[in-house]
Amino acid sequence: MFIFFQINMACRPLIKNGSRLLQPILFNRTIVNGTQDKPPFPKVLPVGLPLQNELSEVKSVPDTPPNQQVYPNMSRRLLECRGVEIIHDKLIHKQYGIMALAPGLMKESHFNTIRDMVNKRIDMERCFSIWRVDPPWHPWYFKGLNKKRGAGKGSIEYFVTPIKANRVIIEIGGTFTFDYLYRTLLAIAESLPFPAIPVSQELLDKWNAERQEIQEKNANPFRWEYLIRNNIMNCHRYTDFYDIEFARYGPKVR
Numbered sequence: 001m002f003i004f005f006q007i008n009m010a011c012r013p014l015i016k017n018g019s020r021l022l023q024p025i026l027f028n029r030t031i032v033n034g035t036q037d038k039p040p041f042p043k044v045l046p047v048g049l050p051l052q053n054e055l056s057e058v059k060s061v062p063d064t065p066p067n068q069q070v071y072p073n074m075s076r077r078l079l080e081c082r083g084v085e086i087i088h089d090k091l092i093h094k095q096y097g098i099m100a101l102a103p104g105l106m107k108e109s110h111f112n113t114i115r116d117m118v119n120k121r122i123d124m125e126r127c128f129s130i131w132r133v134d135p136p137w138h139p140w141y142f143k144g145l146n147k148k149r150g151a152g153k154g155s156i157e158y159f160v161t162p163i164k165a166n167r168v169i170i171e172i173g174g175t176f177t178f179d180y181l182y183r184t185l186l187a188i189a190e191s192l193p194f195p196a197i198p199v200s201q202e203l204l205d206k207w208n209a210e211r212q213e214i215q216e217k218n219a220n221p222f223r224w225e226y227l228i229r230n231n232i233m234n235c236h237r238y239t240d241f242y243d244i245e246f247a248r249y250g251p252k253v254r
Helices: 002-010 012-017 020-027 108-121 178-190 201-217 225-227 232-237 239-251
Strands: 096-100 104-106 129-131 137-144 155-163 166-172 196-200
Touching: 096 178, 108 166, 108 178, 166 178, 178 196, 196 201, 225 232
Parallel strands: none
Antiparallel strands: 096 166, 096 196, 104 155, 129 166, 137 155
16 A cells, blocks of 8 residues: 555656556556455346336235125134145245244234335345235234123234245245345344244255155154054044144144
8 A cells, every 4th residue: 555655656747747548547546455256146037037026015904895894803713824834835936035934923014024124125126026925814803901801802903914834925036146135034034923934945955855855764663644544542532633634743833
């Protein structure tokens, strides 16, 4: 830095009175702290990816059915959260997303938090983002304070979306790498009311391969399916449908 300053001071009279070819060499010289070895991400998305860059805003109140004046109230229906997702548990565009590890309920505030974090922290000219869950549609009601019990359901407080385990919440992709998006996806996953994790297609393929390997190389003959099929210790007496279907995923899923 000191040597460059001396050269600049010594050549200043020559630059003023001499040729203009020396001016851009000395005056436009800049010092950069660090180097950039990686090229910038391209702005053109690959063919076949959706063109929806930003996450759209969701409705806080769903549309009322045409044959009714107000949105009908219904029971809690926690059955919608029970079990494991078997349809929306894969990435459509084979890139990145956020997957739920346990069931839960998403309110409007959770949708707004995800939308703000994705649209503000990620360059939307180089990627896409889509919702993989429905907007809030299930009414959630509460009784007012100091009210007597009974007399039917309370008034609708807000609307929620039931989420099952292994459900993909959002899907993001484009020209970015998974390491570039991991911190943003991790912050979004931590803001959800249930355990969630950022995933990529390579990570899902690795999990499926490990699960398949464990199932094929398992030397233990007393598997869960074997116990149920042969009614070991009269287990049919205290097991139900959900234990038979989802017990291998843990107690939180049942």
